[in-house]
Amino acid sequence: MKTSLRLAGLAAAAVGLLLSAGAQAQQPIKIGFISTMSGPEGVLGRDLSDGFKLALKHANNTFGGRPVQVVYGDDQVKPDVGRQVVDKMLESDKVQIVTGINFSNVLLAVLKPVLDAGAFYISTNAGPSIVAGRQCHPRFFAAAFQNDQNYEGMGQYLREKGYKKIYLMAPNYPAGKDMLTGVKRYYKGDVAGEVYTTMGQLDYSAEIAQIRAAKPDAVLVFYPGGMGINFVKQYAQAGLKDQIPLYAGAAVVDQTILPALGDAALGMYTGALWSEYLDNAANKRFAADFEKEYNRIPSPYAALAYDTGRMMQAAIDSIGGKIEDKVAFQKAMENVKFESVRGNFKFNTNHFPIQDYYLTKIEKDEKGRLVAKLQQKIMSDLTDAYSGDCKMAAQ
Numbered sequence: 001m002k003t004s005l006r007l008a009g010l011a012a013a014a015v016g017l018l019l020s021a022g023a024q025a026q027q028p029i030k031i032g033f034i035s036t037m038s039g040p041e042g043v044l045g046r047d048l049s050d051g052f053k054l055a056l057k058h059a060n061n062t063f064g065g066r067p068v069q070v071v072y073g074d075d076q077v078k079p080d081v082g083r084q085v086v087d088k089m090l091e092s093d094k095v096q097i098v099t100g101i102n103f104s105n106v107l108l109a110v111l112k113p114v115l116d117a118g119a120f121y122i123s124t125n126a127g128p129s130i131v132a133g134r135q136c137h138p139r140f141f142a143a144a145f146q147n148d149q150n151y152e153g154m155g156q157y158l159r160e161k162g163y164k165k166i167y168l169m170a171p172n173y174p175a176g177k178d179m180l181t182g183v184k185r186y187y188k189g190d191v192a193g194e195v196y197t198t199m200g201q202l203d204y205s206a207e208i209a210q211i212r213a214a215k216p217d218a219v220l221v222f223y224p225g226g227m228g229i230n231f232v233k234q235y236a237q238a239g240l241k242d243q244i245p246l247y248a249g250a251a252v253v254d255q256t257i258l259p260a261l262g263d264a265a266l267g268m269y270t271g272a273l274w275s276e277y278l279d280n281a282a283n284k285r286f287a288a289d290f291e292k293e294y295n296r297i298p299s300p301y302a303a304l305a306y307d308t309g310r311m312m313q314a315a316i317d318s319i320g321g322k323i324e325d326k327v328a329f330q331k332a333m334e335n336v337k338f339e340s341v342r343g344n345f346k347f348n349t350n351h352f353p354i355q356d357y358y359l360t361k362i363e364k365d366e367k368g369r370l371v372a373k374l375q376q377k378i379m380s381d382l383t384d385a386y387s388g389d390c391k392m393a394a395q
Helices: 002-026 042-058 079-091 104-116 149-161 174-186 205-214 225-237 258-265 281-294 300-318 326-334
Strands: 029-035 066-074 097-099 120-123 140-142 165-171 190-197 218-221 246-248 269-272 353-364 370-382
Touching (some): 029 042, 029 079, 042 300, 066 079, 104 120, 149 269, 149 353, 165 174, 205 225, 218 225
Parallel strands (some): 097 120, 165 218, 246 269
C-alpha cells in the first residue's frame, strides 16, 4: 500500500513537472527595448528599433520555442528619464533582458538597476569603457562594440596617411571621450585641438573658426544624429571641406543622417565596423529585407541591433528557451554561434566584441542615393583596450 502511494506521488510529481515545463514554454520571453525615439537624435532609436524588429520577424517572433514580448520606451537622451522607463520595465513589465540604449550616459544611469534586478543587459550600441574593464559584469554583454573601437581604426588610418597634425571634436559625455581616446591610442602625431562641445549642440560656428585658425592637416569628429547633420553642413558652408579633410569614425556619417546631409557629405571617408557592402549571406539578406521592409538603406545602428536580436535568438535557442537559468544563458551568450552581418565576430572575456574595422567613402549609388562604399579593411580582430582590467566575478 505504501509503495503504491509512493509511486502515485512520484507520478503526480512527474506530471506536475511536465505541466510546469509546458507552462514555462508558453510564457513569453520579455525584453525591454529603450532608446532615443524623439528629438534630433530620434533617428538613431528608430533605426535601432527597426533593425531589432526585423530580427524578430526573421525569428518568427520566437526564441527557444517561446514567444517574444517586447516593451518599447523613449529615454529622450536624458539619464533620469531612462532610469524611470527602465524601472517600470523591471517592476511592472518584469522584463528579463534590457537592450536598445544608444547613448552611454543613459546606459550608465540604468545599468545598475537592471543588473541588481537580476536581468541581463545586451547592448545594441553604447559600450562605455568603464563597463569593459573594472566594472565588467557577467550579465552585461556589448553586442555592438566598445566605444573606443569606433575610432581606433581611424586613428590607425590617419597615422598611415601621414598626417602630422589633426583636430578632434566630440560631445562632452562618456562616449565622446571614449571615442577620442580610441583615436589617440593609435594616432601618434600631434593633436592640434581636442574639443568637447555641449551635448545636443547645433551651432558650431565658433568651433569651426577655431579649426580654421589651428590649420590642422585633418579633422576627425564624433557627432551622431542631429549634431552630425549640423556640424557637417556648417563645415562645408564655411568652405573648409575642400581645404581641410573631414573624417568621422563608425556609426556617425551614415544612413541615419546621409539623406539630410546631401552633397555636403560627398567624398568624406568614415570608419565602419559594418557596411551594407560586406559580402556575406547574412548581410545580403539583412540589407535586402531591411530596404524592402522600411523603404530605406539600413544604417550601422540598424545592422547592429539586428545582429543583437539574432544573437539573443541563437543563445536562447541553444538552451531550449530556458532563460530563467541565468548561468546557462550567460554561458550561451559567451559562446554564441550565429551568422553575423559583420562576418567575423566573437566575444572577448569581458563580454565585448572582437571584430574587424573598415574604411568607407561617401559616394552615390546607381540610384543617386548617398551610400558609404566599402574601401578597405583597416584592422582585423580588433579587441578593446580594457579587457585586461576585467575580473569577471560570479553573480
